[in-house]
Structure formats: C-alpha cells, structure tokens
Amino acid sequence: MKLVKNVQDQRVSNLTLDDIARLAGVSRSTVSRVVNEHPSVKKDVRQRVLDIIEENHFHPNAAARTLAMQRSWTIGLILPHSVSTFFTDPYYPNLLMGIAKACNLYSYTLALFLVSTKEDEENVFPRVGRKGFLDGVIVQSGHHGDQGIIGRMIDQKIPLVVVGRPFRSDNVTYIDIDNISAVKSAVNYLCKTGCRKIATITGPIDSTVGIDRLEGYRQAIREQNGQVDESLVVEGNFTETGGFIAMQKLLPFKPDGVFAASDVMAVGAMRAVEEANLRVPEDISIIGFDDLPAASYGSNQLSTVRQNVPELGLRAVECLIEQIGDDSIAPHGVMMDTELIIRKSCFRLAPIDQTGVK
Amino acid sequence: MKLVKNVQDQRVSNLTLDDIARLAGVSRSTVSRVVNEHPSVKKDVRQRVLDIIEENHFHPNAAARTLAMQRSWTIGLILPHSVSTFFTDPYYPNLLMGIAKACNLYSYTLALFLVSTKEDEENVFPRVGRKGFLDGVIVQSGHHGDQGIIGRMIDQKIPLVVVGRPFRSDNVTYIDIDNISAVKSAVNYLCKTGCRKIATITGPIDSTVGIDRLEGYRQAIREQNGQVDESLVVEGNFTETGGFIAMQKLLPFKPDGVFAASDVMAVGAMRAVEEANLRVPEDISIIGFDDLPAASYGSNQLSTVRQNVPELGLRAVECLIEQIGDDSIAPHGVMMDTELIIRKSCFRLAPIDQTGVK
DNA sequence: CTGATTTCTGGAAGCGCTTCCATTATAGCA
C-alpha cells in the first residue's frame, strides 16, 4: 500500500501561465493577453485558452503579476490610535464596511493596519511604505498624533487619502464631512424653534472634528446673536460621562438649547438634564451628532446630524483609486453633506419654515 | 525655468538591491544576505551595507521578495454575512482587533475581506485563492452558509483556521470557545443558588454557537434533573427584541432561572420580567453570555459568561502561522476557556461553595 | 496573383528578489 498524491487535486491551483500555454498549444504571451483581455487575440484561440483556464481553475500568481506590472491592486487602511474607541464608537466599523465594500466593488484588496502604539507605528510603517505591496493608502485622521504617519506617507510619495480633516491639510488629499455647515444648520434650527440661549458641548479641541464643530457653533451664534458667550461652551471628550459632566457645568447658566458634538455626549447631557428635574425639549432642546441607532430608540429620541459613514468610506476609496491611476492629480479636499434629523429632543418646525420656501 | 526632479527625494524609496550593492561595493547576493540576516556575512561588510540601507531608507520590494520566496507574509481574514451585525455586535470589532494586533506582533500583514453577498463571495474568492498573495486564511464561521467558502479554501489547500466551530469540523482546523462547558457551568451555578426550574433562551439553532450553547444547557439539566422540559427551551435570535419575546413565552411556565445565550437577549428578557412585575433575581435569576459592557452597567448588572474575543483572534493567528510554517500539522480543534462572571442578576454563592473545596 | 497593410503570435527581456553553486579569501593546524 502506498500513499499517492492525487494529481487531480494537485492540479487545482499551482499551474503557471506556461502550463496553460502548453495545454492550449500557444505561447505564454498569448495566454497572458487572454488573461488581460487584450483585443488582439483571435477569437477561437481566446476561447480555447479561456476554456483551459476555467477547466484548471487557473489564477495568475499575484506576486509575479504585481512585480511585472508594478501594481498590486491592494490598498492599505491605517486606523491610528483607535484601540479604545474601536468598538465603542460605531464610526470605525461603519467606515471599515464602506471601504471594504468599495474595495470589493472595484476589485481591490484591502490591507488593514490598526496602529495603537508608537511601537505599532514603527512596526507597521516599513510594511506600508515598501514598494510593491500597496498601490495607495487611506489614513483615518483628525488628531495631532496622526501627523507623523501622514507625513511619512507623503514623503514616500505613495497615493494617499486622509479621512477626516488633518491638522495640516495643505499638500494632502482628504475627505471629510462638512462639519462646520452641519453644525451651523443644527444651531440655526434650534434658534428658529425659539431657543435664545444655546450652549454647546464640544469634542476634544485637540481634534479637528472638535475644532470644526465648535467653529460651526461659533459661526451660527455670531450670525444670530452677534456674540458668543464663552460660558456656554464646555469641552467634552466624546464619552457619555463627559457629556453628563459638561451638562452639569452648563446648567447654572440656564441654557434653553444645547448642541452636543456627539450623540454619546448628548445622551449623557440628557441624563444630567433629567437628574436636574428639567425636561427635554420643554426646558432644554438638544441636538447631537452622528445618528447613533441607540440614541434614536426609547425615551431619548435624540435629534441629530446624520453622517453617512459608509458612503464616506466609499468616496475615500474612489478618490484614492483616481489618484493611483493619475499621479498628476493635485492634493485637494472633498466635503460631504450631512443631514439634520429632527426627533423629539427638540421642537419641530413646520416644514414651510424649515425649507424657507413659501 | 525648468522643473527638475529632486534627486534627494526621488531616492527615498525606489532603489533596488542592485543599487545598494553598487553603493556598498558588494554583490547583490551579499546585500540580500544582509537584509535577511544570514550569518555568513563579514561583520564590517554587514555594517557598511546596513548603513547604506538605512541612509537611503531602502526596503526590499515586497512583490519581488514574495515571488522569490513563495511567501507573502500576509494573511487573509474573511468575515462572511456580517453586514448587519458587524457594528451592532462588538464581537467582530473585538475579533478584528485581536487579529490585527497579533499580525503586528508577528509582522504579518492583514488583508480583510467582508463578504456579505453571494456576489461578494464570487468576487472575493479569486483574490483569496490565487497563489502568491496570501500565506493563509482565517475564516469566521458558524453558519451553514459559510460551508461553501470553507470548502473552497480546503480545496485550494491553503492554510486555514476557522474561528467558531464550523458545521463540518472534521478536516479543518478551527478555534472556538468551549461553549458547552461554559454554559454547563452557568446553568450549574443557577442550580446551586437554588433555582429549580431553569429555562433557556437559545441562539438561532442553525448556527453552531446556538446549537452548542443549547447542548450545554441540556447536558447540565440532565445531570441535575435527569430530564429536559422542552417547554423551557425557546429559540431566540441574538437580538434584544428576540430575548424579550422569548421571555414572554417562557413566563407562563414560571421558571425561576434563565440562561440566555447572549447578553443582548438577556437584556430583552430582563425587560420582559420587569414588565411582568417580577424581580431579578428575587423571582427569576438570569445569566447571559458575552459580557457586553452595556449589560454590566446601571440597573442591569447582568451575570454572564465572558469570552475573551481578542485573545481568540490572537490564538487564531498563532494557529495559522504554525500551519504556514509546517504543512504536516493535521487539522484539529482548539477550545478556549471562558469565565463565569457573577453580578446582581443572580444570587451569589459563598466562595466556599463555588469552588466546591472545603 | 502579387505586394502592401493589417492582424496575430512567439521570443526574449525584464520586473527585483532569493539561493544554489562555485570560487576565492581567511583561518587553522601540523
């Protein structure tokens, strides 16, 4: 008795172009042309080759192809500093989903790098920067700490798209939601429903998203009141507890409306309002940001700004692929629209007022 | 005026082994040996080459290296059918984190494939199966639908680790938590605290995790009572609403203890208990599964079975790397331990009783 | 039925690396 290799099975995957060429009675070049859909192959030859490829489940070796074409059809996604928030904030999973789906759509492969420590960064960077592996890179950003990695990517002259406005946004292509106008319209909405004293719970102001949303608030208030009352601006940290504490600081100033820079903080704020025996929206109207599913259920019914994160991911991929195909594209910023969702945490304007159209 | 290329910058990344060799006055082979840490290079030569590599930020081309070595140092992670639950259930982000961190640790690169439709599967598969791209693959499984993709990977003879017991688990290496004994100890715990009529809300029984947890329940009950009362077994679907409805079905049978196959369902069940004006744990003790952060806060204080998902990911990677290095390793299953966490949703045994040691 | 075009095809070089093999430099020992 002897253990023999099952040739049938072996054949499944380890063939080369040459093998296919031999089987089809053509040259390697011709097979390559068939695989790459070059028009200059006679129809019957093409079909014969195609049949044999199919029959043998042949797929060209990825490394060889990448080496010859200088293209890997792989893009990298770098998520920095994300360990702690990666699973609490649905932003990341959503972004990831959008990007992964876009990669499927355009037949790219996605390489994922989670970078949580400086150590990781050193570890990951050579793999990312190295030629012959990635055609381009998407980096999630928004914090100071991310500048380092962005800078390195720029140095490498590797096609790059940053998601979220980076601190130094010149010289780099980035994509972000339009935080400023989103917040402006939220605050304006509160105004129109009759709020006279609108406060804000900001995100961390060492992040661009925190800065931008605060800036939106400031612009809106200035356009309405002319003057921002700094006692109505309290910094939060995007956590529920942070929102709770911020709201407690705000209550003595008796605001009648609050814009919270995230839904999670808004939920904390609502809890503080409740504990102070005040009512939402009768005493205080609240609008959040993100459209968290959890914030729209049950007793909360939070009004919010919805950002389409998977769409953001899709656009980032498209933007990157564009750059991969054409390296003459200049760095630029792309802004995506958001949507104001009104629920019970603030009063609702009659549609006629809302649109401003008679 | 003329636009000149900045040679300094250009040099950054596009050098080849040959260039380094020339600069160092040695042969290409020697440089390669230095890069790959072959011992047989004279110390001073090695240092000279190393300096030049450093100075020029040289990284060997990944594709060329992969082609020559038949090793990509990249592994694939396939998450099937996950769109809907991907961001509601923290399982996936956690698993992803564990795997990504392990990849960093072992200097592997992670390629991520989110497969939500049959179409995706067809699209993704050639990229995964293709030689010269992935050294091995991790597949998340547990549903019937995943058998197809697992089968294809087996056919390709590509190193494979399945996370979560697959339906056909012979012939494949998989890693899973030990659901059966985990549930047994949870149910036994309820018994020991005095519960006489313990019900269960199961997961979907077309998933192995649903099946295994139910089996654990059955085994525990059999060992205690001798007989499983089928009216105390209700199928859920891992959602809060599912848990709520299941509990409503259970209440007429007056159970005094419930094991829910997930925390999310347990939370739903608690809501149902509350609405029936019963109290946890005085009237009904409840133990869940997963140790969701949300279920441990506030009024819930849910007892639960904790599984260390990031650790599961780490082990999966280690298991895969082992296989990549040694293809003689036979398919096998790996079971990971869980931990019973007792909070206020059930009575607490004195430690002396809990351990069974006098 | 030619000769000039156009269409197809095969050969060969090259992508950048690893690694076997042969050769030379070095060390070890008598």
Place this chain on the structure above:
DNA sequence: TGCTATAATGGAAGCGCTTCCAGAAATCAG
C-alpha cells in the same frame, strides 16, 4: 610554510508574469 577546512563572496538561474519587438499569418487592393 604548506595544506586542508572553513568562511565569505560573486555569478547565475529562477520565481511567474507582462510587454516590446519582430516576424508570421491573414486580409485586402489592384
């Protein structure tokens, strides 16, 4: 010092593919 054993190095082949180039085959006018 001379001879062998060992260490260090260079040359060359090969990984599997794409693509340029030149030549063969097919097409079309005249």
